[in-house]
Amino acid sequence: EAGVAQSPRYKIIEKRQSVAFWCNPISGHATLYWYQQILGQGPKLLIQFQNNGVVDDSQLPKDRFSAERLKGVDSTLKIQPAKLEDSAVYLCASSQSTSDSHYQPQHFGDGTRLSIL
Amino acid sequence: GQQLNQSPQSMFIQEGEDVSMNCTSSSIFNTWLWYKQDPGEGPVLLIALYKAGELTSNGRLTAQFGITRKDSFLNISASIPSDVGIYFCAGRRGQLTFGSGTQLTVLP
Numbered sequence: 001e002a003g004v005a006q007s008p009r010y011k012i013i014e015k016r017q018s019v020a021f022w023c024n025p026i027s028g029h030a031t032l033y034w035y036q037q038i039l040g041q042g043p044k045l046l047i048q049f050q051n052n053g054v055v056d057d058s059q060l061p062k063d064r065f066s067a068e069r070l071k072g073v074d075s076t077l078k079i080q081p082a083k084l085e086d087s088a089v090y091l092c093a094s095s096q097s098t099s100d101s102h103y104q105p106q107h108f109g110d111g112t113r114l115s116i117l
Numbered sequence: 118g119q120q121l122n123q124s125p126q127s128m129f130i131q132e133g134e135d136v137s138m139n140c141t142s143s144s145i146f147n148t149w150l151w152y153k154q155d156p157g158e159g160p161v162l163l164i165a166l167y168k169a170g171e172l173t174s175n176g177r178l179t180a181q182f183g184i185t186r187k188d189s190f191l192n193i194s195a196s197i198p199s200d201v202g203i204y205f206c207a208g209r210r211g212q213l214t215f216g217s218g219t220q221l222t223v224l225p
Contacts, residue, residue, distance in 0.1 A: 004159070042121075042215025044207050085212065091159050095148060103167070103209060104149050108159030 002026065004109035006092050013113045018080040021112045025073070031055075033106060034077050036066055036092040042093055043108075049075060051062030054114070079114075087116045120144075123206050123216030130196055131224050138204060138219045139190040146208030149182050151190035153219070154203045163204075164191070196223050 005024040013019050025032050029049050035043035046065065048055040052072040060067070064083070069075040079086055093106040123140045130136055140149070148167055152160035164175050164211055166182035166189060179192045184213050189206055207214040 041216070042123075042217055043206070043213075044215070045212050048212070093159075105150060105162050105165050106213070107162065108152075110157065110159045 023092030140206035
């Protein structure tokens, strides 16, 4: 089974520029997550999709971050404009359709490492 | 927000030794998970625990879901060099909350 695919692997931009990340989840996985992992910390959830709908975006900085999953498969995460504190690894994860009473573990991609100069 | 306290922050052990790490929280969780992350890669699921008191093994790894639902531990027996990496606990109550990780170094 192919894993979660993410691109690019690395991105270096200057502050105030824009950047976009792409994720292709495991085939058949209805639930998709974007996490931010700052160096030395565990991943922090930014947004969760169920098919093409947003389930939870309470921790997404909506003034600069946006995400979409228009056809319920691939997803993109955008930052515009970037700040220095956005330097982190952005991880995408997917799972089979999950609910609070029937949890399906998440499978992670290898992430995009973003450096802001 | 929900906070997880993971300890120790780092460990240096000799090959063949056993390892123990744990996570505690002031919040109750419905699921506990343990992940391992190697440099440049995403976290990989090791063990998932779904019921309070549950004890689950995966090869040399054993993990338990604390009876109070506020803690979990992970044991690794007879460590080998490829056990090197960062181990994260994660508790689920709605969304996943991750600990800050335990960096494990195995010395030959």
